[in-house]
Amino acid sequence: NAGVMQNPRHLVRRRGQEARLRCSPMKGHSHVYWYRQLPEEGLKFMVYLQKENIIDESGMPKERFSAEFPKEGPSILRIQQVVRGDSAAYFCASSPPLAQSNEQFFGPGTRLTVL
Amino acid sequence: AQTVTQSQPEMSVQEAETVTLSCTYDTSESNYYLFWYKQPPSRQMILVIRQEAYKQQNATENRFSVNFQKAAKSFSLKISDSQLGDTAMYFCAGTSYDKVIFGPGTSLSVIP
Secondary structure, three states: OOOOEEEOOEEEEOOOOOEEEEEEOOOOOOEEEEEEEOOOOOEEEEEEEEOOEEEEOOOOOOOOEEEEOOOOOOEEEEEOOOOHHHOEEEEEEEEOOOOOOOOOEEOOOEEEEEO | OOEEEOOOOEEEEEOOOOEEEOOEEEOOOOOOEEEEEEEOOOOOOEEEEEEEOOOOOOOEEOOEEEEEEOOOOEEEEEEOOOOHHHOEEEEEEEEEOOEEEEOOOEEEEEEO
């Protein structure tokens, strides 16, 4: 049973470009969470999605950031017109439906560098 | 709002010794879960141990154990017989409805 997969592992973009980060949850998991980790900081919640639904996006910046989790395929975190401050590690986590403990299984992260 | 505080940015311990990492979790929820995650240089987030708030018994996992003091909002992690592979960032975290809130982390170095 493969774990949570994220790609790419490393992504370099110039200011103003778009970044697309992908996350494939563990098999059988229908809940996906995105977190951002700035250098020397802990993880900060961004968004929680279920298939075709955004459940909680209270941690998402109001502009330039969007997320989706379509019926088929991976979850996508999209950052438009990236700026240097977007440079961070972006982690995806997944959990099965009705997870009582909210235990989330993390992917290896995507490290975004904006030049 | 839930808050997670880790007051020790950095700690070190001699190999084979015991070290305790501190955490406080402030929440208005009556039932919740607490976690310690380890993040080694590879950056992978690894679940170390989990505690259910309604359970009085402290969780243990091999060399790792927690001391959960609900009234004091304290959730410390004890690592016994420290090994070089324990060198990592350690994040305390707690559930908050549909998400997990993380503390700022403690950098632990195990010295040979």
